[in-house]
Amino acid sequence: MRRTHTNSPGPDAANTERKARDGGLDRNFFRYIWRYSRRQQLVILAITLVSFPILYVTLELPKTIVNQAIGGKNFPKIVFGREFDQIEYLILLSLGFLLAVGLNGVVKYVMNVYKGLAGERTLRRLRYQLFERVLRFRLPHFSRASSGEIIAMIASEVQPLGGFIADAIAVPIFQGGTLLVYLSFIFMQDPLLGAAAVSLYPFQGWLIPRLQKRVNMLARERVRNLRELSEDVGASIAGIRDIHANNTAAYHLAEFTNRLQRNFDIRYEIFKRKFMIKFINNLMNQITPFFFYSVGGYLVIKGQISFGALVAVLAAYKDLASPWKELLDYYQNFADTQVKYVAVVEQFDPPDLYPVERLHADPELDFSAAQSLVLTHVSYSGEGAGQEVNDVSAEIPLGEKLAVLGSEASGRTQLLMMMAGLLSPSSGRIEIGGYNLEALPQSVLGRRVAYASAHPYILNDTIRFNLVYGLLHRPIAPSDGIDEALLRTRLAEAELTGNASYEYLSSWEDLAEAGVGSVEELDHRIIENIEAFGMSDEVYRLGLQARLPEALGEEARQRILSARNMIAEQVRAAGAKADFVEFWSEDSFNRSATLAENLLFGVPRDPDVTTRELADVPAFREAVREAGLEDALVAAGRDLAAAMVELFSNVSGQSDALANYSFIPMDELPEVAPVLRRAKDGIGRLKPRDRARLLGYALQLVPAKHRLGIVTPELEARVVAARPELVRALRRKAPGAFHFFSRESFNEALTVEQNLLFGHLRADRRKSREQAEAVIADAVERFELRPLILRAGLDFRVGIGGSRLSSLQRVKIGLLRGLMRRPEILVVDDLFKGNGEEGEDARLGKLLQMIEGRTVIVGMTGTALLDQFDHCLRLRGGAILADERPPSRSRPGASGRNEDDPDAVAAE
Secondary structure, rough: OOOOOOOOOHHHHHHHHHHHHOOOOOOOOOHHHHHHHHHHHHHHHHHHHHHHHHHHHHHHHHHHHHHHOOOOOOOOOEOOOEEEEEHHHHHHHHHHHHHHHHHHHHHOOOOOOOOHHHHHHHHHHHHHHHHHHHHOOOHHHHOOOHHHHHHHHHHHHHHHHHHHOOOOOOOHHHHHHHHHHHHHHHHHHOOHHHHHHHHOOHHHHHHHHHHHHHHHHHHHHHHHHHHHHHHHHHHHHHHHHHHHHOOOOHHHHHHHHHHHHHHHHHHHHHHHHHHHHHHHHHHHHHHHHHHHHHHHHHHHHOOOOHHHHHHHHHHHHHHHHHHHHHHHHHHHHHHHHHHHHHHHHHOOOOOOOOOHHHHOOOOOOOOOOOEEEEEEEEEEEOOOOOOOEEEEEEEOOOOEEEEEOOOOOHHHHHHHHHHHOOOOOOOOEEEEEEEEHHHHHHHHHHHEEEEEEEEOOOOHHHHHHHHHHHHHHHHHHHHOOOOHHHHHHHHHHHHHHHOOOOOOOOEEHHHHHHOOOOOOHHHHHHHHHHHHHHOOHHHHHHHHHHOOOOHHHHHHHHHHHHHHHHHHHHHHHHHHHHOOEEEEEOOOOOOOOHHHHHHHHHEEEEOOOOOOHHHOOOHHHHHHHEEEEEEEEHHHHHHHHHHHHHHHOOOOOOOOHHHHOOOOOOHHHHHHHHHHHHHHHOOHHHHHHHHHHHHHHHHOOOOOOOOOOOOOOOHHHHHHHHHHHHHHHHHHOOOOOOEEOOOOOOOOOOHHHHHHEEEEEEEOOHHHHHHHHHHHHHHHHHHHHHHHHHHOOOOOOOOOOOOOOOHHHHHHHHHHHHHHHOOOOEEEEEOOOOOOOOOOHHHHHHHHOOOOEEEEEEEEEOOOOOHHEEEEEEEEOOOOEEEOOOOOOOOOOOOOOOOOOOHEEEEE
């Protein structure tokens, strides 16, 4: 039974209808703006019109103040039925001017903010539509589209469009209206002068678009070049290992230089043509006054118009230049943004785009009558060799285990992906329960079918998140602690901008799909799965070095404290034989810990605050100063810096010594020498920045590890003596910022291992790690802490693309992710080779046991595992050679055969 989705303003059917209605991308940017921001554009226009009379008042009042209040007579004056003498009248008009200026500023502020809001909302809608279309691309499209180009288009190429959106309607109407007013005034003075004023406009209107057309072509070429440049950078980052291995850095730099040269050439040509347009426009604007002076002067001399009228016309024409220039700039800006907009939209409108319903529809379909997965004349033509599938027909009874046997070039992968609904057949149908997989939305496919391959997508998040990723279909319920008002605001804004009406801050884990009733049960299920697939030891080690999740509660902390006491008793009982850990004690200095930990007798609560960065925390600096230790610690930092400069000035950045004495980064060494020279004049004369730097160096010292003789017994004694005062000062100055040590309490800022030991492994004992692991293992078993530690390990962040995991760990996570949602059909490709690899038989058996009673389809190259399947399809060249039951493992030659050519095996 599926959980009811909440936290959405409407059902998915309504959501889909809205997406279908709003999802189009008009090729004309102006129409797109009007379609999605019509109301905002009209509001901007209204605010613009409202500003006109206020602006007029700000221009009129200074003249009135000078002419009437200061230079005027006939006082008192009556205003609003009240008499004002000259001083009062001056104050009244001045206050009126101040009010008008303030009101004009408020109107401009409101208009600019609203213009920014309108532009950002439309830009947000556009970005969402582009990303939604990325999710609707069919998989083969990604072999033709560069991820770097797609990212650049969504993130940066559309950004300049936002500034134009707000001015799309208001600017041409305002500036065009202003232009018409001035022209009307000129025509009213004299039609001939009016004709002279507009005489060159038709020619400008004909010439400028033609010049701009070439600029637009160059702009499109520049966009293409920048996309190729982004692709080159992305490819270089992805292949940086091979660039170094093959010494091809010079080649890539030359390639990048070539791209930059092309970009320079295009930009330079654009500059020349754009400013040529401005030059021509300015030249023509200056030709018109020639007609005014010559023709207008002639008319004045002949007495056909007055001299004042000519002066007024000249003044009006001078003002005419400003709106005309604004309209020209608007036209060029529009042409530029139109080019950028079309260049982006073209890349997101492939002919084979999935329908929008595939993403958003969530129908309740009845599969109770489904008995088999049926392939009918299925064909597929890929873009590379060995990716063809030719007229495959087969029927796979649900609940059976199928092996698809074939080489990498047999079309096996493409057939399996079509069975999982990830690829669309070129012809034919794949059906389950009468439903065509090609027509089913992702909400149905994602719940009923799981696909796992040797190259899974691993997100830059925790192990746990990657394992439950397959359960994140729709928001299930609001998360605890979400402000309801904030939630309503976010959903309303999403609706206004056509974004998804699913709230990201909600709880997304579909517990019912995983077959559990609570988050605790889900975590238990995850741990069971990683135990079954041999990942538990790695996760356990990660868990020891992680902080305990807060959600595990007080009972878990108490069990760890009990284990801590047991470890302490064992170590003390063993005496010198178990001298592998240096416990924390309020009355002694821990030589295996950093100087910072010894000072604090604790650690910062924020894990992002490094030991060196403590020197930049004002509360810590003040507490150290009040304890009388600052000068001694800065002196220790000075001595340490001097030693490092002497030791490593001529050492390469790859030296092993730097790993043990990494107080100062190599690129920072040149900055240290001037500090040391200034320190010769005395520690007290150093600037605060230099003192903080040296203090930061000293705080990283571990005396037992860094045997430099800098932390003397006298300094150790002073640190221990000052510790109580320093702790009290920190509690007062920075409450809650530090977690101080106590044997009787759990320290949330320490790792699980540090909490168990309540100390540090002896830095001067070579086998301290092995001894500690043995003692910890006994305590973990005694107090049943392994599930808790595994849960802590699940919060380990795996890095970009799972870079902090091994390839085998990534594969296991990809497979377990699919198993978490208990699919009716599991499709696995290239995880089991079937070539007799050690342990593979057991892993496959465990997988089949975990998904007993459900359909399992496994793609392999060899035959060693075939006896675990109900039947197998043998492929060669994209066609089925045999649909048969596999031979028994006891058949001679079937066990452990290393099939180098599965196509040859299929032909037997």
